[in-house]
Amino acid sequence: MGTVVDAASFELASGNDANGSLPTEKKVKVVFVLGGPGSGKGTQCANIVEHFGYTHLSAGDLLRAEIKSGSENGTMIQNMITEGKIVPSEVTIKLLQRAMQESENDKFLIDGFPRNEENRAAFERVTKIVPEFVLFFDCADEEMERRLLNRNQGRVDDNIETIRKRFKVFVESSLPVIEYYGSHGKVRKIDAGRSVEEVFEAVKIIFSSVTVVA
């Protein structure tokens, strides 16, 4: 597995177990993958996994799995997704923490999270994880809308009404998170309006510059 250089490792603390014993710890490296709905986050994460050995954690996929699992939060999550709203941080962070703890990998692409300032602050406070960097897929609304309306995966939020709401939430709540990380020199911005292959060429340059083969 590749070793990421020039990046600190961070400790992931789990919640106490049933006996209240000390939390277990796992050192992990995290890259946040952000961008508007339909900008191609999931598509490019699949390529990054294949070439650079990360584990892909899509916050949206984890929430959709939680609905399917019959969780007590399922109805609330379903309603939030249908409305394009942001699920409370504690729910999403628990799912992300669990996925990282259960994985044998130590480097993760967290796709579609944090979506607002509260998500960001809560994640850093609870997990003590600071991302190595933020990959930002920048894409025009018209292109994202076209992609989402053609996606055909049966998602309840891939309809024009919810898509418009998601765009508004992205601009009002998620862009400030990207600006926050930008002000800390952590954002790697990519023109995501190009073909899948062209976008991945740009992605590869970024990951190649932080990763060395072991």
Ligand SMILES: Nc1ncnc2c1ncn2[C@@H]1O[C@H](COP(=O)(O)OP(=O)(O)OP(=O)(O)O)[C@@H](O)[C@H]1O
């Ligand atoms: N560069 C691209 N050019 C054209 N189509 C693309 C490109 N990247 C992804 N797509 C297609 O656009 C749709 C949305 O892509 P994807 O699911 O990766 O986006 P996303 O950013 O994860 O969206 P969401 O935030 O809604 O989960 C998919 O059908 C995908 O095949």
Ligand SMILES: O=c1ccn([C@@H]2O[C@H](COP(=O)(O)O)[C@@H](O)[C@H]2O)c(=O)[nH]1
């Ligand atoms: O951190 C998150 C991630 C997602 N959501 C909700 O899920 C949908 C779909 O997310 P995708 O990333 O497009 O798969 C999103 O619109 C939110 O409603 C969330 O609340 N928090």
Ligand SMILES: [Mg+2]
């Ligand atoms: Mg996605």
